Amino acid sequence: MALVYILKTISVLQEIYTYMIIGYxxxxxxxxxxxSFIGNLLATFTEPYLRIFRRIIPSIGPIDISPVVALIALRFVALGLFAVIEFIFGRFAG
Known part of the structure; x- marks a missing residue:
């Protein structure tokens, strides 16, 4: 039962962070x-993560595609975390 709560919490946090990036x-x-206040608040939470991808992926003219890659990477990290947690809980449960 604890596994479900852990996975749900990770899923909700990933979704909230995704919406924060999209809002930014x-x-x-x-x-x-x-x-604005909201802009500064979102920047505080999202810029450190987005900065990683901006260093790696150059802008295409005025278009910055690094946030798209950052969102995809966030999803893959969440899925990987799900798999690791399920493996660990399955290992100890069985």
């Missing part, structure tokens, strides 16, 4: 929106 990306479409 959408703020870039509006002038000075990133300078």
């Amino acid at each position: 990306i959408l703020l870039s479409w509006f002038p000075n929106a990133r300078d």
Whole structure:
């Protein structure tokens, strides 16, 4: 039963972080929106993660595709974490 709660918590946290990244990306479409309280709050949480991908993936002209890659990587990390936790719990349960 604890396994279900752990996996659900990870899933919810991954979903919240995904929405935070998407919100931060959408703020870039509006002038000075990133300078607002919400913009600064989202930047505090998302910029350290997005900065990793911006160093690796160059922009294509004015288009920055690194957030898309960051979202895909976040999903793969969550799935990998699910697999590891299920393996560990399965190992000790059985």
